[in-house]
Amino acid sequence: MAFTVAIDGPAAAGKGTLSKALAKHFGFAYLDTGLLYRAVGAKVLLGADAIEAAQALTADDLAAINLRTADVAEAASKVAAIPEVRAALVDFQRAFARRDGGAVLDGRDIGTVICPEAEAKLFVTASPEVRAERRWLELRVSDPDASLADVLEDVRARDERDITRAAAPLKPAEDAETLDTSDLGIEAALAAAIRFVETRMRR
Numbered sequence: 080m081a082f083t084v085a086i087d088g089p090a091a092a093g094k095g096t097l098s099k100a101l102a103k104h105f106g107f108a109y110l111d112t113g114l115l116y117r118a119v120g121a122k123v124l125l126g127a128d129a130i131e132a133a134q135a136l137t138a139d140d141l142a143a144i145n146l147r148t149a150d151v152a153e154a155a156s157k158v159a160a161i162p163e164v165r166a167a168l169v170d171f172q173r174a175f176a177r178r179d180g181g182a183v184l185d186g187r188d189i190g191t192v193i194c195p196e197a198e199a200k201l202f203v204t205a206s207p208e209v210r211a212e213r214r215w216l217e218l219r220v221s222d223p224d225a226s227l228a229d230v231l232e233d234v235r236a237r238d239e240r241d242i243t244r245a246a247a248p249l250k251p252a253e254d255a256e257t258l259d260t261s262d263l264g265i266e267a268a269l270a271a272a273i274r275f276v277e278t279r280m281r282r
Contacts, residue, residue: 082107082181083196084276085189088203089249090152090237091210093260093268097203098185100269101276105183110175112186112193113155115168117146120154129158133167149218149233156237159187162246169193187241190252199279201272202251205261207234 084101088094095111102109115133118140122132145151158164165188172193176182184193190200205213211231218225241249251257256275260268 080181081177081179082198082280083176083194084181084183084199084201085176085194085197085252085255086183086185086201086203087187087190087249087251087255088185088201089187089205089210089241090234091214092203092205093213093265094185094201094203096265097258097260097268097272098183100265101272102183104269104273105181105276107181107183108175108178110172110182110184112168112172112184112189114141114146115171116155116159116164117151118143119158119164119168120156121146121151123158124150124154129161130163130167133158133164136168136171149222152237153233156240160240160244160246165192165246187249188247190255191250192247195252198282199276200252200255201275202255202257203268204257204259207231207238209261210234 084107086094086098099109115136118136119129119132121143123129172184176184176194176197186193190197208231211227211234214234215225215227215230218230258268258271
């Protein structure tokens, strides 16, 4: 039986960690759709054309080890604003979402564009300051000189791009449950998400 959980939200809101834990709890398959755009962005940084890279993307491309860098994240945000890139990746995501056994997908437009018929939709958010600090703590591992002020500026710039882009702007689906993780640890956020999905499964 297919059951889709669509999780959207801005960068560093905790939706990736939450989505993986939610998928594990219910035994669902998990797809970080942002990796699709990161993989395209990584190819663009190497000189590829964004649209051609998206059309030729394979599952193997998602295993690249360099997809979590700040440069790739920036490139991913830019290619995600290209309608032809988004269109090329839609079928991949929709097929994954309707696989047997259930699926959790997280991204920016899962509940609004990719899976508008998803049985459960969550919009995970947090304040820009909280999200910037989370991202900064991650980046310090690989870049000890990373500046919190610079990361906050990047978060705000990315939010602006994601919210105002013409193609699938970041926004909650009308029937999505909003989960603000600004003051929640992962265990509390996960407990709230599990309760929400269970109510949807009972419908």
